[in-house]
Amino acid sequence: MKTLKMLLAIALIAVVCTANAATKGDDKKDVEQAVEKLRQGMLNGDRATLESVAAEELSYGHSNGRVEDKKEFVEAFVSGTSDFKTIELTDQTVTVSGNTAWVRHKLYGETNDKGVPGTAKISILTVWVKQKGTWKLFARQAVKIQ
Structure with missing residues (x-):
């Protein structure tokens, strides 16, 4: 009987650990999808996409030091x-x-801010929070790189 209880306890622990690992993997994929949704929203200037991906509390820091709210x-x-x-x-x-x-990456892009062509080479840290089952951009900070 002790052996059976021990085996059941080990099996339960294995199931819980496997479920937690699977959830973390799913969350990572969901965050990656949210990052891509943000990228597409930025490229297209799509209000609905940008509003849906950003948390109400957003703090969006640019590489020039400017900080924007949502x-x-x-x-x-x-x-x-x-x-x-x-x-x-x-x-x-x-x-x-x-x-x-949190997501770190490098961004390389061509810009046309206010009609002026340029390039962006920045390193970015974004912080995401899961709100009501959806990953939302909570904070972002960029720094220029060479």
Whole structure:
């Protein structure tokens, strides 16, 4: 009887560990999909996409030191103040811890901010929070790279 209880306890622990690992893997994929949704929203200047991916509490930091809230972030892309023609993300890592995730990557892009062509080479840290089952961009900070 002790052996059976011990085997059942070990099996239960294995099931819980496997379920937790699967959930973390699913969360990581969901965060990666949210990052891609953000990238597409930025490229297209799509208000609905940008509003849906951003948390109400968003703090969006640019490489020049400017910080925007959600409303300012969305309006900059919709109006063309921030206008990406291309965005390539490289060296991306995603870490999930509970209902929080952080993503680091490098962004290389062509811009046309306010009609002025340019390029962006920045390293970015984003923080995501899971709200009502959906990953939302909570904070972002970028720094220029060479």
